[in-house]
Amino acid sequence: MRSNNRQPDCLRPLSIERGLQYQADASVLIRMGNTHVLCGVSIEEKVPPFLQNTGRGWITAEYGVLPCATNSRYRRETQGQSGRTMEIQRLIGRSLRMMVDLAAIGERTLRVDCDVINADGGTRTASITGGALAVRDALIKLVSLNKLEKLPEILPVAAISAGIVNGTPFLDLDYAEDSTAETDANFVMAGDGRWIEIQATAENRPFSDEAYMAITDLARSGIAELFNLW
DSSP: OOOGGGGTTOOOEEEEOSSSSSSSSSSEEEETTTTEEEEEEEEEOOOOGTTTTTOOOEEEEEEEEEESSSSSOOOOTTTOOOOOHHHHHHHHHHHHTSSOOOOGGGGGGEEEEEEEEEEESSSSHHHHHHHHHHHHHHHHHHTTSSSSSSOOOOOOOOEEEEEETTTEEEESSOOOHHHTSSSSEEEETTTTTEEEEEEEEEEESSOOOOHHHHHHHHHHHHHHHHGGGO
16 A cells, blocks of 8 residues: 555645745745655856856756654765765756756856755655746746846756556655665656656666556656646
C-alpha cells in the first residue's frame, strides 16, 4: 500500500502557497505529500562577470535542507556544500534557465533559493516545479515595476520522480519508496513536451528498455498534471 492510498500512477497530494516570504521578490511554498519546499526569488540588478556588457541576464539557484526536515537532524553545511547539494542546485539552475530567453530579462540575476522544510523524497523535483512558478511571478513583478517593458515569453517547466519498486513502476516516489527502489529517476520537462533533463539510475540491477519507457510514460503524465498549476 502506497502512502495516501495512491495508485502507482498517482501524484501525492499537491498544493502551492504564494507570498509566504513577503520580503522576497516572489515566493512559492510547494507541498507534495510530506515534502515541502519554500522557493524564494531575489532579483539582483547585476550579472556574473562573464555576462557583463552582453545584455543577457542570469537565473541561478541555491538549495538547502533545514536541520529538522529529515527523520534525524540534517547537519547544516557550515563548512561548505556537499557534492550532493551542489549537484542538485546546478540541476535546478539549468532547468530554470530553460524558461526564458535570458536576453529578454536584461542584465539582472534572478536568484532562486530552494529550502526544504520537510523532506520525504522528491525534494529536487519539487524545488524545480516550485522554483519555476516563483520565477514566473518574479518576472511579472519586473513588468509591474516597469523594469521590463513586457513579459517575455515563458516556457513552463516542471519535474517529477518515477521508479521501479518491487517490480512495479511508480510515479512520484516518497522516501520509503525511493530508498528501496530498484530503479529511480528524475524527469524535467518543458511545457511544450520536450525533455530538459532525465536522471535515471539502476540501484541493484540494470533496467530494461521496457522499464525505462514505463517510468517515462508515468513521468510525462504526472508532469502534465503539474502544468495545471500554471
